[in-house]
Amino acid sequence: MKKSKHIVILGAGFGGYEAYKALPQWIHKEHTVTVIDKKNHFLFTPLLPEVAGSSLDQHSIVAPLRDILHKDTRFINKKVVKVNTDTQIVSLEGEDIEYDYLISALGAETFFYGTPGAEEHCLVLKHLEDAVAIRNICIDVFEQASQIESKEERAQLLSFMVVGAGPTGAELAGEMGELLFNTLLKQHPRITRDEVSLHIVNGGPRILQMFDESLSAYAQKSLEQNHIRISNNVRINEVQEGKAITAEGEALTAYTIIWTAGVSAIDLTCECGSFEKERGRIFTKRTLQAKNNDNVFVVGDMALFPTEDGRGLPMTAQVAHQQGECAGNNLVALMRGKELKEFTYKEKGLLASLGSFDAIGQVNGFKVKGVFAWLVWRSVYWILFGFWRKRIAILGEWIRNLFVPRDTSRL
Amino acid sequence: MKKSKHIVILGAGFGGYEAYKALPQWIHKEHTVTVIDKKNHFLFTPLLPEVAGSSLDQHSIVAPLRDILHKDTRFINKKVVKVNTDTQIVSLEGEDIEYDYLISALGAETFFYGTPGAEEHCLVLKHLEDAVAIRNICIDVFEQASQIESKEERAQLLSFMVVGAGPTGAELAGEMGELLFNTLLKQHPRITRDEVSLHIVNGGPRILQMFDESLSAYAQKSLEQNHIRISNNVRINEVQEGKAITAEGEALTAYTIIWTAGVSAIDLTCECGSFEKERGRIFTKRTLQAKNNDNVFVVGDMALFPTEDGRGLPMTAQVAHQQGECAGNNLVALMRGKELKEFTYKEKGLLASLGSFDAIGQVNGFKVKGVFAWLVWRSVYWILFGFWRKRIAILGEWIRNLFVPRDTSRL
Numbered sequence: 100m101k102k103s104k105h106i107v108i109l110g111a112g113f114g115g116y117e118a119y120k121a122l123p124q125w126i127h128k129e130h131t132v133t134v135i136d137k138k139n140h141f142l143f144t145p146l147l148p149e150v151a152g153s154s155l156d157q158h159s160i161v162a163p164l165r166d167i168l169h170k171d172t173r174f175i176n177k178k179v180v181k182v183n184t185d186t187q188i189v190s191l192e193g194e195d196i197e198y199d200y201l202i203s204a205l206g207a208e209t210f211f212y213g214t215p216g217a218e219e220h221c222l223v224l225k226h227l228e229d230a231v232a233i234r235n236i237c238i239d240v241f242e243q244a245s246q247i248e249s250k251e252e253r254a255q256l257l258s259f260m261v262v263g264a265g266p267t268g269a270e271l272a273g274e275m276g277e278l279l280f281n282t283l284l285k286q287h288p289r290i291t292r293d294e295v296s297l298h299i300v301n302g303g304p305r306i307l308q309m310f311d312e313s314l315s316a317y318a319q320k321s322l323e324q325n326h327i328r329i330s331n332n333v334r335i336n337e338v339q340e341g342k343a344i345t346a347e348g349e350a351l352t353a354y355t356i357i358w359t360a361g362v363s364a365i366d367l368t369c370e371c372g373s374f375e376k377e378r379g380r381i382f383t384k385r386t387l388q389a390k391n392n393d394n395v396f397v398v399g400d401m402a403l404f405p406t407e408d409g410r411g412l413p414m415t416a417q418v419a420h421q422q423g424e425c426a427g428n429n430l431v432a433l434m435r436g437k438e439l440k441e442f443t444y445k446e447k448g449l450l451a452s453l454g455s456f457d458a459i460g461q462v463n464g465f466k467v468k469g470v471f472a473w474l475v476w477r478s479v480y481w482i483l484f485g486f487w488r489k490r491i492a493i494l495g496e497w498i499r500n501l502f503v504p505r506d507t508s509r510l
Numbered sequence: 511m512k513k514s515k516h517i518v519i520l521g522a523g524f525g526g527y528e529a530y531k532a533l534p535q536w537i538h539k540e541h542t543v544t545v546i547d548k549k550n551h552f553l554f555t556p557l558l559p560e561v562a563g564s565s566l567d568q569h570s571i572v573a574p575l576r577d578i579l580h581k582d583t584r585f586i587n588k589k590v591v592k593v594n595t596d597t598q599i600v601s602l603e604g605e606d607i608e609y610d611y612l613i614s615a616l617g618a619e620t621f622f623y624g625t626p627g628a629e630e631h632c633l634v635l636k637h638l639e640d641a642v643a644i645r646n647i648c649i650d651v652f653e654q655a656s657q658i659e660s661k662e663e664r665a666q667l668l669s670f671m672v673v674g675a676g677p678t679g680a681e682l683a684g685e686m687g688e689l690l691f692n693t694l695l696k697q698h699p700r701i702t703r704d705e706v707s708l709h710i711v712n713g714g715p716r717i718l719q720m721f722d723e724s725l726s727a728y729a730q731k732s733l734e735q736n737h738i739r740i741s742n743n744v745r746i747n748e749v750q751e752g753k754a755i756t757a758e759g760e761a762l763t764a765y766t767i768i769w770t771a772g773v774s775a776i777d778l779t780c781e782c783g784s785f786e787k788e789r790g791r792i793f794t795k796r797t798l799q800a801k802n803n804d805n806v807f808v809v810g811d812m813a814l815f816p817t818e819d820g821r822g823l824p825m826t827a828q829v830a831h832q833q834g835e836c837a838g839n840n841l842v843a844l845m846r847g848k849e850l851k852e853f854t855y856k857e858k859g860l861l862a863s864l865g866s867f868d869a870i871g872q873v874n875g876f877k878v879k880g881v882f883a884w885l886v887w888r889s890v891y892w893i894l895f896g897f898w899r900k901r902i903a904i905l906g907e908w909i910r911n912l913f914v915p916r917d918t919s920r921l
Contacts, residue, residue, distance in 0.1 A: 139653055140919035158567045161919040165697035176653035194657060227921070242550055242587035246605060286576035488914045495906060503899045508551035508572040510638070 107198035111136040114399030114419035115204035121427025137178040150230035152274025153505040159492040181368035207400035210363035216338035221358035254294040260353035263360030264306035273454030276325045282505040298328045314459040385441035387426045398422035518609035522547040525810030525830035526615035532838025548589040561641035563685025564916040570903040592779035618811035621774035627749040632769035665705040671764035674771030675717035684865030687736045693916040709739045725870040796852035798837045809833035
């Protein structure tokens with residue numbers, strides 16, 4: 100009989116969870132699988148903007164890991180501190196775990212490019228609590244502004260800025276626009292529309308740059324029609340309390356600033372130094388094995404996959420999802436002594452919601468926009484979040500939103 | 511034309527909100543109504559234990575006040591600091607409000623009877639965030655215990671105590687029992703039933719003392735069958751980290767201690783001293799007007815209504831609800847120069863849920879228990895929470911709970 104091996108998966112996000120799902124039943128029977136995550140749930144990140152905009156309840160976009168993991172899997176709800184690839188040990192807070200095979204999929208964190216004051220003064224949108232915090236601050240500042248006599252002071256308090264216009268920034272702005280300009284504005288008779296401002300500040304020449312130029316233009320127009328101001332080609336050099344300073348030295352004021360302009364891979368501390376890394380991302384082979392470490396697979400945001408331009412694949416859920424599945428299958432092949440497959444990324448299409456029954460999407464050059472794209476967006480994400488109890492909850496809440504205003508109970 | 515008057519309602523709980531609802535349309539048209547609450551939502555407190563036990567989501571038991579108040583009502587989301595009945599001014603943080611008529615319904619807070627260490631070391635169950643905190647700690651200690659080798663240390667971490675066995679304490683224990691002994695225990699294969707303990711410590715001779723003796727006995731047996739230990743006639747004299755010291759000097763250990771043993775009325779600071787108070791409660795006339803202040807009504811937990819024993823009415827949602835309606839009607843009568851009605855409390859019955867399809871109830875000496883009482887309990891509270899969007903959510907979640915385990919995603 101073969102000796103039982105220990106497979107350790109770091110992170111149960113899109114990459115780690117897909118890798119886990121790719122493990123067949125006999126692996127769980129003959130070997131030991133351990134999943135480590137600092138959260139105790141799987142977070143469906145594409146719907147975070149909907150929680151921030153109070154379209155969905157926070158419960159609805161998470162699934163408890165212990166409900167969805169195999170009964171023989173050990174789950175450890177701790178933060179990963181470091182890894183030693185020589186001794187094959189992962190160190191957690193207060194615990195060391197030996198592994199035979201490792202899948203590293205810890206994802207990424209918000210990246211501020213060293214911008215002074217940004218981390219201190221900006222909210223971000225990466226975790227569930229970030230979304231709740233954004234929702235709460237929108238509700239709070241309206242309540243505060245409602246008690247203020249001066250129109251100028253109200254407008255100052257009701258100024259919001261989203262830095263960055265990738266999918267996270269654009270979708271967040273769309274959702275926040277709904278909450279601010281529809282729900283909250285209607286609830287506060289004293290506040291007028293001109294006192295509320297939401298400003299997207301984008302370093303690039305156009306928003307949602309990964310989309311076709313015509314779709315970017317459509318998205319910009321759509322968001323602007325919903326009272327969202329967009330400034331392209333504006334880089335933020337510094338953030339202070341209540342304002343962002345541009346590269347030109349202009350001070351853009353906003354009481355609430357949310358930074359979505361960058362992500363950087365979780366930089367896994369490696370004691371032995373055998374990982375080759377660049378900006379925290381670990382160089383992988385085409386099989387998703389870490390360079391010099393055949394028993395370590397790296398997937399998603401953490402992986403610097405060999406692409407032609409050397410910059411790796413985009414740090415998106417879609418890449419992590421596909422790489423996770425491939426890494427899981429390759430791990431099984433490796434354990435059975437079979438040949439490993441090279442990973443090839445197949446972009447299945449891009450979708451971005453713009454709030455209020457509007458979205459853009461493109462699949463193989465085929466472009467969609469408007470209500471149809473919005474329905475596609477909702478359907479695709481609804482199906483992708485593969486937990487029925489949550490699908491039912493989300494569907495219920497989306498239907499609810501057709502009839503009643505968004506819930507503004509502060510939590 | 512009559513001069514327009516300013517009606518100010520302090521607190522939008524059961525008492526304040528019912529008083530508000532009793533105001534007819536012409537009041538809103540001819541006069542100004544202001545509602546002040548430190549929360550921006552109405553909290554349906556009877557279902558707090560269900561949120562703590564993860565049977566209901568926290569969104570489901572709150573309703574945003576701005577959705578349910580009249581469009582001409584001014585809502586102020588601030589804490590009340592003090593009141594001056596001579597100048598007729600309510601002071602909030604950073605704002606003074608003049609009133610012509612006042613309805614004071616700020617409710618109560620958890621009361622520790624001066625027990626040393628209790629406030630510092632105990633959780634409570636009074637606000638929405640308390641329920642979420644209890645839910646989170648149950649989930650967290652199971653995750654932590656799952657990584658501990660020593661059975662003794664696990665058992666130490668997994669020990670819970672509820673101090674007090676009124677409706678809050680008993681219902682909380684019932685709900686926590688479901689979460690701990692059913693959902694979480696099943697999710698953590700390493701933890702065995704004997705390592706988890708939930709202990710109700712009750713100062714009185716029997717739990718749920720307001721019920722008939724036979725129902726108390728039934729409730730105790732039911733909770734004990736669900737692995738909950740109950741100690742009656744045990745008073746806690748001191749709380750230290752991880753233990754409660756009884757009047758006999760015995761140390762009862764529990765990693766998590768939740769104090770539900772008492773409430774005291776919010777003690778409204780009165781600058782002029784014209785309120786007569788006892789233990790924070792304001793003496794009222796039979797019309798619910800404050801003694802010496804005919805234009806001030808006091809309802810619910812804050813009101814010391816003249817009863818035969820001089821101890822006032824029970825501090826329950828039911829009393830607050832009925833008094834609120836009466837105070838609202840009496841305020842209208844006062845403004846129209848009509849005769850005010852004396853308040854009489856009609857106890858409509860008592861109900862307490864015990865978790866797992868079990869409850870007790872009594873109406874005019876008629877007693878119910880078991881599944882039937884549980885269905886009555888659910889129906890009554892479902893109807894009492896008068897917001898359709900929340901009723902639908904709650905019904906959906908209750909149905910969901912029949913098919914899937916309680917959600918243990920840490921929030």
